[in-house]
Amino acid sequence: MSEFYLLEVVAVRPTSKGPCKLERGEMRRVSQDRRFGLVGYHVCCPRCGYVTVALNGRDGMVITEDEEGGAVTFSEPLRCLFCQILIHVRDGLGTLEEDEHVRNVRYR
Ligand SMILES: [Zn+2]
Numbered sequence: 001m002s003e004f005y006l007l008e009v010v011a012v013r014p015t016s017k018g019p020c021k022l023e024r025g026e027m028r029r030v031s032q033d034r035r036f037g038l039v040g041y042h043v044c045c046p047r048c049g050y051v052t053v054a055l056n057g058r059d060g061m062v063i064t065e066d067e068e069g070g071a072v073t074f075s076e077p078l079r080c081l082f083c084q085i086l087i088h089v090r091d092g093l094g095t096l097e098e099d100e101h102v103r104n105v106r107y108r
Pocket residue numbers: 045046047048049050080081082083084085
């Protein structure tokens with residue numbers, strides 16, 4: 001297991017904004033209509049601001065959400081496509097994990 005640093009815990013808030021309008025640490029459900037089930041989440045990286053998609057059922061990722069959809073949990077950490085940081089989401093709280101792949105960059 002590689003060395004890592006836990007940087008910070010950030011609140012990850014579900015939002016109905018469009019994916020390109022997300023602020024750092026926000027996430028958006030896909031689809032927005034709960035009758036059509038959960039495809040995944042757009043997650044705006046709290047560190048660099050890039051939006052990465054977490055797809056339910058891909059690469060072992062299982063996304064669970066409570067009845068109201070307020071508390072989302074990812075079974076696996078999501079790696080930001082831009083800065084490569086790992087974003088853990090548990091009960092709606094995000095934790096950032098930094099490993100040797102992380103790039104010191106900001107998307108915006
Ligand atoms: Zn990032």
